[in-house]
Amino acid sequence: TPSPAEQIKQLRDQLNDWSYRYYVLDDPAVPDPEYDRLFRQLQALESEHPDLISPDSPTQRVGDVPLEGFNEVRHAVPMLSLGNAFNDEELRDFDQRVRERLDVSGSIDYVAEPKLDGLAVSLVYENGELVRGATRGDGETGEDITANVRTIKSIPLRLRGDEPPALMEVRGEVVMTHRGFADLNRRQQEAEQKTFANPRNAAAGSLRQLDSRITAQRPLEFYAYSLAQLEGENWPDRHSAILERLRQWGLRVNPEVKLCDGVDALLAFYHDILARRDQLDYDIDGVVYKVDRLDWQRDLGFVSRAPRWAIAHKFPAQEEITV
Numbered sequence: 001t002p003s004p005a006e007q008i009k010q011l012r013d014q015l016n017d018w019s020y021r022y023y024v025l026d027d028p029a030v031p032d033p034e035y036d037r038l039f040r041q042l043q044a045l046e047s048e049h050p051d052l053i054s055p056d057s058p059t060q061r062v063g064d065v066p067l068e069g070f071n072e073v074r075h076a077v078p079m080l081s082l083g084n085a086f087n088d089e090e091l092r093d094f095d096q097r098v099r100e101r102l103d104v105s106g107s108i109d110y111v112a113e114p115k116l117d118g119l120a121v122s123l124v125y126e127n128g129e130l131v132r133g134a135t136r137g138d139g140e141t142g143e144d145i146t147a148n149v150r151t152i153k154s155i156p157l158r159l160r161g162d163e164p165p166a167l168m169e170v171r172g173e174v175v176m177t178h179r180g181f182a183d184l185n186r187r188q189q190e191a192e193q194k195t196f197a198n199p200r201n202a203a204a205g206s207l208r209q210l211d212s213r214i215t216a217q218r219p220l221e222f223y224a225y226s227l228a229q230l231e232g233e234n235w236p237d238r239h240s241a242i243l244e245r246l247r248q249w250g251l252r253v254n255p256e257v258k259l260c261d262g263v264d265a266l267l268a269f270y271h272d273i274l275a276r277r278d279q280l281d282y283d284i285d286g287v288v289y290k291v292d293r294l295d296w297q298r299d300l301g302f303v304s305r306a307p308r309w310a311i312a313h314k315f316p317a318q319e320e321i322t323v
């Protein structure tokens with residue numbers, strides 16, 4: 001029979017794979033009771049052999065000692081803010097400025113993405129292991145919320161694949177779905193606790209908990225949308241290839257993102273997402289377009305704190321929805 005260490009590793013890898021299928025791919029491999037059965041087996045083995053517990057074990061997602069406060073962390077690469085376009089004309093101006101600066105005559109490729117209205121978060125992985133989670137803060141420094149991001153099931157504790165990079169920092173948005181928000185407020189009401197005004201506030205309040213056992217009770221999801229640091233393997237040469245590499249590492253990328261050739265395709269994407277906005281299960285406040293080629297992103301650089309190579313295209317403010 002396999003050694004306790006081998007049994008524990010087998011259970012850990014199997015549970016992490018099932019969790020990836022369920023929370024990242026929305027494609028469960030086994031019914032919940034099967035997952036729970038193996039989870040309890042792993043817990044039993046780990047309690048007999050605590051020295052064999054590893055930080056990427058699914059049993060280690062919820063901490064048990066609340067923090068006194070949050071440490072500050074300095075972002076190695078500033079978490080930038082985006083300039084805005086408020087109408088089609090301003091978007092055409094953006095595209096024209098980009099092509100002029102690049103001295104490119106024809107249309108160029110952009111990646112178009114829904115602009116999720118949650119909280120921007122940075123995740124750092126060393127040799128494939130999640131070592132730090134941080135809020136955006138003021139863009140230069142944020143709060144260390146590692147214990148809280150570890151409770152979010154769509155955030156892998158270990159990157160998938162045999163040769164994880166030495167260092168990888170991914171950024172994305174933590175959101176709460178409308179369904180999760182409604183269930184949470186119902187539970188809060190039943191427990192005579194405060195309810196939240198909207199999913200974004202609920203997500204912010206959940207991430208700022210000093211007790212990660214509370215965060216673990218909150219329906220939070222993570223969508224990755226950019227790569228900030230990568231060491232130990234070559235950078236992809238396009239943003240679309242970065243998103244594919246993030247998917248390969250086991251991170252969740254929004255299924256609506258789309259490679260678009262030229263500004264007319266961007267406008268078609270904008271109007272398509274706007275038309276479907278009410279059917280999406282999470283809040284968005286616009287779409288984001290990013291020049292796909294990374295060499296062109298570098299050439300374009302930033303103006304003050306916003307990139308010249310990306311812009312947000314905002315929707316009209318949504319009238320308050322009565323739930």
Ligand SMILES: NC(=O)n1nc(-c2ccco2)nc1N
Pocket residue numbers: 080081082113114115116117118173225226288310
């Ligand atoms: N909020 C959101 O969904 N964002 N935000 C960015 C972003 C911000 C800075 C660079 O990229 N991208 C997406 N999809």
